[in-house]
Amino acid sequence: MTVKPIVKSSTEEFYDDLASSYNDIIYRCAPRYEEMQMTMVDYVPEDLQPLRILDLGCGTGNLTLRVLESFQEAEVVALDLSVEILDVCRRQCGTDRVSYLQQDFNSLDLPESEYDLVVSSIAIHHVDDPAKQLLFQDVYNCLKPGGIFTYVDQFRGETPGIYQQHMKIWKQFADCKGIPPQEWQMWMEHQQQHDYHATVGQQMEWLRQSGFQQVDCLWKHILWTLLTARKI
Numbered sequence: 323m324t325v326k327p328i329v330k331s332s333t334e335e336f337y338d339d340l341a342s343s344y345n346d347i348i349y350r351c352a353p354r355y356e357e358m359q360m361t362m363v364d365y366v367p368e369d370l371q372p373l374r375i376l377d378l379g380c381g382t383g384n385l386t387l388r389v390l391e392s393f394q395e396a397e398v399v400a401l402d403l404s405v406e407i408l409d410v411c412r413r414q415c416g417t418d419r420v421s422y423l424q425q426d427f428n429s430l431d432l433p434e435s436e437y438d439l440v441v442s443s444i445a446i447h448h449v450d451d452p453a454k455q456l457l458f459q460d461v462y463n464c465l466k467p468g469g470i471f472t473y474v475d476q477f478r479g480e481t482p483g484i485y486q487q488h489m490k491i492w493k494q495f496a497d498c499k500g501i502p503p504q505e506w507q508m509w510m511e512h513q514q515q516h517d518y519h520a521t522v523g524q525q526m527e528w529l530r531q532s533g534f535q536q537v538d539c540l541w542k543h544i545l546w547t548l549l550t551a552r553k554i
């Protein structure tokens with residue numbers, strides 16, 4: 323019998339290596355990180371009392387913890403590609419209300435009509451645009467009717483000029499925060515190798531094409547944008 327070697331994608335290796343230092347870095351590098359996650363939770367409609375929640379690209383579990391706190395009856399499935407970061411997430415959440423799934427957005431295997439709420443923070447831009455469209459369809463299928471998909475992520479500007487301004491303003495933020503040049507360099511190299519930013523308009527359109535309704539933009543700051551969509 324031949325045993326297939328486990329081949330990790332470079333994104334998986336990047337987040338495996340970053341797992342233990344991720345929290346220090348993300349709070350420094352992502353402007354208004356907590357505000358955007360709080361806004362995501364604040365906008366979950368009052369007529370939805372989510373009992374089953376999926377966190378796509380949970381990382382160390384910062385958003386997972388926020389939804390656990392906001393929806394105290396809910397159980398959360400925390401999904402990520404990186405085993406190492408899932409371990410940090412498990413330690414950080416420390417509750418049996420969370421279960422963990424190692425899956426790749428490119429080949430999701432999710433139960434149909436299972437979740438009331440699907441959330442995601444700064445993760446979906448790691449797959450290319452055709453894969454994003456397939457991912458939106460997977461998310462639609464795994465939601466119950468009435469369920470909400472809400473995510474915050476980095477987006478491209480509508481024009482190259484706006485996108486350049488985004489990058490310039492983000493760099494100014496990084497300089498004000500005193501982020502060391504090598505850390506900024508690491509993010510920029512990661513961005514060139516692993517990130518696929520699409521525009522807000524494109525992503526809203528792909529959500530509608532997947533069957534979602536009530537698609538809206540709830541919050542925006544530089545590259546970071548919060549979208550919501552409902553399965554009716």
Ligand SMILES: C[S@@+](CC[C@H](N)C(=O)[O-])C[C@H]1O[C@@H](n2cnc3c(N)ncnc32)[C@H](O)[C@@H]1O
Binds near residue numbers: 385428443
């Ligand atoms: C920038 S981190 C965001 C983590 C967390 N959601 C947060 O807001 O702090 C991106 C996460 O997406 C995960 N990720 C990247 N590509 C993925 C893929 N193809 N499938 C599943 N998870 C992926 C990474 O492993 C990483 O944990």
